[in-house]
Amino acid sequence: MSLWEYANPRKFMALSGAVLPFAAAGTAIALVVGLAWGFFFTPEDYRQGSTVKIIYIHVPSAMVAINCWLMMLVASLVWLIRRHHVSALAAKAAAPIGATMTVIALATGAIWGQPMWGTWWAWDPRLTSFLVLFLFYLGYMALWAAVDNPDTAAELTSVLCIVGSVFAVLSRYALVFWNQGLHQGASLSLDKEENVADVFYWPLLIAIAGFVGLFVTLLLVRTRTEVRARRLQALMARERMG
Amino acid sequence: MMPDLGKYATEVLSAYGVTLLLILALVLLTLRQSARTRRALRQVEAAHQAKANGLTAKTKPRNKETPQDG
Numbered sequence: 473m474s475l476w477e478y479a480n481p482r483k484f485m486a487l488s489g490a491v492l493p494f495a496a497a498g499t500a501i502a503l504v505v506g507l508a509w510g511f512f513f514t515p516e517d518y519r520q521g522s523t524v525k526i527i528y529i530h531v532p533s534a535m536v537a538i539n540c541w542l543m544m545l546v547a548s549l550v551w552l553i554r555r556h557h558v559s560a561l562a563a564k565a566a567a568p569i570g571a572t573m574t575v576i577a578l579a580t581g582a583i584w585g586q587p588m589w590g591t592w593w594a595w596d597p598r599l600t601s602f603l604v605l606f607l608f609y610l611g612y613m614a615l616w617a618a619v620d621n622p623d624t625a626a627e628l629t630s631v632l633c634i635v636g637s638v639f640a641v642l643s644r645y646a647l648v649f650w651n652q653g654l655h656q657g658a659s660l661s662l663d664k665e666e667n668v669a670d671v672f673y674w675p676l677l678i679a680i681a682g683f684v685g686l687f688v689t690l691l692l693v694r695t696r697t698e699v700r701a702r703r704l705q706a707l708m709a710r711e712r713m714g
Numbered sequence: 715m716m717p718d719l720g721k722y723a724t725e726v727l728s729a730y731g732v733t734l735l736l737i738l739a740l741v742l743l744t745l746r747q748s749a750r751t752r753r754a755l756r757q758v759e760a761a762h763q764a765k766a767n768g769l770t771a772k773t774k775p776r777n778k779e780t781p782q783d784g
Contacts, residue, residue, distance in 0.1 A: 522718075
């Protein structure tokens with residue numbers, strides 16, 4: 473069985489309908505366990521005090537915001553190369569989720585930054601590239617809304633997505649590229665020495681799983697809605713033509 | 715039950731508050747949009763089906779009658 477079979481809307485609807493209840497249940501469990509563990513049962517950091525608890529929402533939301541754009545990039549490339557409608561609709565469906573996660577990351581970062589850095593905002597490479605990524609999300613959604621023909625909209629937004637990917641990568645690796653600014657390095661790493669302390673690590677990992685699950689669940693629901701909306705448009709167009 | 719958040723209570727609670735509010739809004743909007751589209755599609759599909767059935771009913775008797783007539 474090939475992966476491309478699921479580019480068929482009927483097969484996608486059948487598979488996603490079967491997966492959705494499990495995705496939603498797993499997401500709810502991971503979010504509740506991760507956030508409750510992090511908020512209620514972890515100690516304060518010796519330097520950051522209780523603000524360290526913001527890590528359980530800031531890091532997962534930032535990760536989802538960046539990786540959502542990369543998922544949109546893959547879906548856009550699939551659309552441009554293979555012309556599968558479901559992939560274009562999945563990219564469209566993902567954008568509002570990514571934009572919301574970017575706002576959460578920016579807002580919680582500002583709230584965390586104020587007591588720790590003494591400022592809500594700095595034109596630091598990572599923060600700036602993240603803000604630009606948010607503007608790209610807005611532009612991407614505006615472009616989908618502005619173009620009437622869905623195929624043309626999919627093509628234009630795919631190109632925009634490819635351009636915006638530069639900022640998705642920059643917001644992830646800005647610290648490596650410029651090695652300056654207020655923002656600290658990655659909280660999680662494959663190198664155990666660079667990770668946060670174990671007491672914060674496990675609840676953070678579960679919270680990340682919860683946010684990723686939330687992204688997948690919402691993406692499935694929204695893509696199913698887009699597939700239905702496309703069929704609705706097709707039927708209405710057929711009726712108009714008589 | 716509530717942990718002692720010390721002097722940063724406002725910051726921590728507002729960060730969680732903003733996050734939960736935005737996620738809740740996103741989930742509700744997603745579900746509302748999904749329900750609306752599903753309802754609209756069901757109505758249009760039903761109308762479409764009814765129209766197709768009507769056309770079939772109109773054309774079928776004629777097809778049946780043709781051999782007898784001939």
